[in-house]
Amino acid sequence: MYYKQGFSTPYIHYRPEGGNWTAVPGLRMETSEVAGYSKLTIDIGSAQKLEAAFNNGNGQWDSNNQRNYFFEVGTWTYSGNGNIKEGAPDPFTSNTVTVYYRHGFGTHYRPEGGTWTAVPRMWMETSEVAGYSKLTIDIGSAERLEACFSDGNGRWDSNNGKNYIFNEGIWTYNSDGIIREGAPGVVPALEEIA
Missing domain, CATH: 2.60.40.10 (Immunoglobulins)
Structure with missing residues (x-):
């Protein structure tokens, strides 16, 4: 999961679809190799999707207007405004x-x-x-x-x-x-x- 750095220290609060949520605020995301993005790899076991929301660890949330975001198994990039695409962000086209x-x-x-x-x-x-x-x-x-x-x-x-x-x-x-x-x-x- 790659997340655009709308927060200087983003956290991901998540659950494998149908499973239990992480404790708030979730896991702190790591700085990625692509400028402007953080990343984290999550093992979701036998689930097919991950349900997630992002936050700054201090009560500010990015949760798709409380509907959360859903990601299938694989590598995904969330670049803001609800834009999710499969794969990692391209460091040469990241604008x-x-x-x-x-x-x-x-x-x-x-x-x-x-x-x-x-x-x-x-x-x-x-x-x-x-x-x-x-x-x-x-x-x-x-x-x-x-x-x-x-x-x-x-x-x-x-x-x-x-x-x-x-x-x-x-x-x-x-x-x-x-x-x-x-x-x-x-x-x-x-x-x-x-």
Whole structure:
């Protein structure tokens, strides 16, 4: 199982179809050889399918709107927005966008021209840079990511309704409204960001 790293430390909570669930939060997934993905191999015994949901180990869930995800025996890749395909992700065609944004907000996004995530947001994990969260998104064959941000309580940052556009790669959205290529460098204190 390959899982796009919507969480910086993803866990998989699962059961062989008809069997018992793992204890919450499940098993921590390992970093894979493909950028932007975690992976884990699971023995499901004589079952034919695996039922699963993903989480960050701290109460944030990706559970297909509480319907869970189902995987048959084999190698599978979940790349977000309900997209499941057979096989491992191709490291040469994996097209990812990593966005750093001020801590406390999540993102509502779509690969340009594709389907939006459910409102209000996909939770963004705390990053390695103080004051910032981040999310890595596989945009498939799209050239860019279209996104806006929300605190989950009705407060939106949508570039005055025009949304933000990110090319493939790593980007930082600063509180000054400017998008810069790369991870954050010198970061202001949290009080200055708010």
